[in-house]
Amino acid sequence: MQKEPMLQETFNKLSTELEQLKTVERAIIAKVIDEARELGDLKENAEYHAAKDKQGLMESRILDLTDLVGRAQVIDPSKLAHERVSFGSTVELVDQEDDSEVSYTLVGSQESNPEKGLISIGSPMARVLLGKEEGDEVEITLPSGRKAFDIESIFYMKIEL
Numbered sequence: 001m002q003k004e005p006m007l008q009e010t011f012n013k014l015s016t017e018l019e020q021l022k023t024v025e026r027a028i029i030a031k032v033i034d035e036a037r038e039l040g041d042l043k044e045n046a047e048y049h050a051a052k053d054k055q056g057l058m059e060s061r062i063l064d065l066t067d068l069v070g071r072a073q074v075i076d077p078s079k080l081a082h083e084r085v086s087f088g089s090t091v092e093l094v095d096q097e098d099d100s101e102v103s104y105t106l107v108g109s110q111e112s113n114p115e116k117g118l119i120s121i122g123s124p125m126a127r128v129l130l131g132k133e134e135g136d137e138v139e140i141t142l143p144s145g146r147k148a149f150d151i152e153s154i155f156y157m158k159i160e161l
Contacts, residue, residue, distance in 0.1 A: 006108035
């Protein structure tokens with residue numbers, strides 16, 4: 001079973017959602033299904049079918065969350081050294097071609113948000129960066145082709161999800 005690295009905040013959020021679905025939402029959907037069932041013929045009962053569909057989606061989400069929470073490996077990146085790229089590291093890269101700078105922070109798959117520069121530790125780019133040090137050169141295959149970068153700096157800063 002592969003561990004799923006994540007921040008405490010994410011673990012808490014997923015655990016809360018799971019509890020809410022199991023203790024509150026399940027009861028609500030069961031009541032809606034019972035009420036719809038009382039309306040009669042189930043073949044042509046749109047309320048019943050909509051509620052059953054919603055129940056199926058909710059049960060699927062419960063299974064996903066149970067799996068994620070069960071595999072969670074909560075990591076506090078503020079306690080890591082960040083001398084090498086690791087979970088929670090912010091990495092500043094310089095494009096060797098045009099000297100443009102870009103920075104990424106390595107986070108868990110549940111925290112990934114590329115628009116904010118948060119990339120999943122399991123992504124191809126993060127896998128290339130993991131374990132590297134300042135001054136190392138990396139080649140990364142991007143949609144636009146292969147690019148070479150120099151690792152300018154590696155540090156920790158509070159991650160804003």
